[in-house]
Amino acid sequence: MNEAEYERLKPAIKGATGIDLGFYKPRQMIRRLDGYINRVAGGSVKDFVNLIGSDPGAATSLKEFLTINVTEFFRDPQSWKSLESEVLPELLARSPSLKVWSAGCSQGAEPFTIAMILETLAPHRPHKVLATDLDAAVLERAANGGPYARTELKNLSDAQIDRWFVEQDGKFRVGKDIRKRVTVMRHNLLADRFESGFDLIVCRNVVIYFSEEAKRDLNERFAAALKPGGYFFIGGTETLLDAGAIGFERRSTSFYRRTPEIAVAKAA
Ligand SMILES: C[S@@+](CC[C@H](N)C(=O)[O-])C[C@H]1O[C@@H](n2cnc3c(N)ncnc32)[C@H](O)[C@@H]1O
Structure with missing residues (x-):
C-alpha cells in the first residue's frame, strides 16, 4: 500500500475501531497493515475497507491486531x-x-x-x-x-x-x-x-x-x-x-x- 492509500484507509479504520492511526509511525504501520490485508482480504484495500465496515467481527479482529494485547505476570x-x-x-x-x-x-x-x-x-x-x-x-x-x-x-x-x-x-x-x-x-x-x-x-x-x-x-x-x-x-x-x-x-x-x-x- 502506498502512502496515499494509507491516508484514505485511516478514516475507515478510525470508523471501524475508534483507533486514530495519525498517532502511529506510518512506515511500520503500513508494513504491518500490508501483511494483515493480505491475510484477510487477499491484499485488496477496497475489499478490506468493505469488510471492516460491514462485519463487526472483522472490525474487532483488526482492533486486536492493532493493539497487540500480549502480557504476563511479572513480565521481565x-x-x-x-x-x-x-x-x-x-x-x-x-x-x-x-x-x-x-x-x-x-x-x-x-x-x-x-x-x-x-x-x-x-x-x-x-x-x-x-x-x-x-x-x-x-x-x-x-x-x-x-x-x-x-x-x-x-x-x-x-x-x-x-x-x-x-x-x-x-x-x-x-x-x-x-x-x-x-x-x-x-x-x-x-x-x-x-x-x-x-x-x-x-x-x-x-x-x-x-x-x-x-x-x-x-x-x-x-x-x-x-x-x-x-x-x-x-x-x-x-x-x-x-x-x-x-x-x-x-x-x-x-x-x-x-x-x-x-x-x-x-x-x-
Ligand atoms: C503489549 S500490551 C502491554 C500490556 C502490559 N503493559 C505489559 O507490558 O505486559 C499493549 C496494550 O496497550 C493497549 N493500548 C494500545 N493503544 C492504547 C491507547 N491508545 N490507549 C490505551 N491503551 C492502549 C493495548 O490494547 C494493549 O492491551
Missing part, C-alpha cells in the same frame, strides 16, 4: 525486582499508601502484579491501582481477576500462586484481597483525560508503535499526572528521549523520577 522479572527493592521502598517511605496507574494494562497481569508487590511490602494499606486499556475485550478479563492459564503465571513461584490465586478447574483467578485494590476502566491514552496525583505510573510495551510526537506529548502528560518525586516505569526496550526537558530524571533502566518542578501542566 528483573525490572519488577528493581521496582520492589528500590522504587517502591522510596515511595512508601514518603507515603503510607500509594496511588498507582497501570496504563495499557491489557488483561490485568500488570496491575495485579503491582498490587501483589504492594501487599507484600506494605500489607493491609489502602493502596489504589488504576488499570486502564483502550480495549474493552481485554479489560473484561482484568475486571474478573482472570481466569488465567498456568502458563501465564510462569514467572511466579508455587508459593506465590498459592498465596495470590484461587484455582478453579485448572485455571487461576486473582484473590479478593488483591482485586479490591485494582480499579479497571476503559481509557484511550491518545484521547481521554488523565487523572493526577499518582505516585507511580506504569506504561510498558504500549507506545512502541506510536509516532515520536505522540510519545512526547503522552510523556509530558504522564509527567504532569505524577506527584513530584513520583516514578514512571516503562518497558525494557523503551527509552525516554528528552527526559530532562519533559520533567524526568533517569534513575535506572526503565525507571524515571519526576523532578520537583516541571514547566508543563497537561494532565487535564
Whole structure:
C-alpha cells in the first residue's frame, strides 16, 4: 500500500475501531497493515475497507491486531525486582499508601502484579491501582481477576500462586484481597483525560508503535499526572528521549523520577 492509500484507509479504520492511526509511525504501520490485508482480504484495500465496515467481527479482529494485547505476570522479572527493592521502598517511605496507574494494562497481569508487590511490602494499606486499556475485550478479563492459564503465571513461584490465586478447574483467578485494590476502566491514552496525583505510573510495551510526537506529548502528560518525586516505569526496550526537558530524571533502566518542578501542566 502506498502512502496515499494509507491516508484514505485511516478514516475507515478510525470508523471501524475508534483507533486514530495519525498517532502511529506510518512506515511500520503500513508494513504491518500490508501483511494483515493480505491475510484477510487477499491484499485488496477496497475489499478490506468493505469488510471492516460491514462485519463487526472483522472490525474487532483488526482492533486486536492493532493493539497487540500480549502480557504476563511479572513480565521481565528483573525490572519488577528493581521496582520492589528500590522504587517502591522510596515511595512508601514518603507515603503510607500509594496511588498507582497501570496504563495499557491489557488483561490485568500488570496491575495485579503491582498490587501483589504492594501487599507484600506494605500489607493491609489502602493502596489504589488504576488499570486502564483502550480495549474493552481485554479489560473484561482484568475486571474478573482472570481466569488465567498456568502458563501465564510462569514467572511466579508455587508459593506465590498459592498465596495470590484461587484455582478453579485448572485455571487461576486473582484473590479478593488483591482485586479490591485494582480499579479497571476503559481509557484511550491518545484521547481521554488523565487523572493526577499518582505516585507511580506504569506504561510498558504500549507506545512502541506510536509516532515520536505522540510519545512526547503522552510523556509530558504522564509527567504532569505524577506527584513530584513520583516514578514512571516503562518497558525494557523503551527509552525516554528528552527526559530532562519533559520533567524526568533517569534513575535506572526503565525507571524515571519526576523532578520537583516541571514547566508543563497537561494532565487535564
Ligand atoms: C503489549 S500490551 C502491554 C500490556 C502490559 N503493559 C505489559 O507490558 O505486559 C499493549 C496494550 O496497550 C493497549 N493500548 C494500545 N493503544 C492504547 C491507547 N491508545 N490507549 C490505551 N491503551 C492502549 C493495548 O490494547 C494493549 O492491551
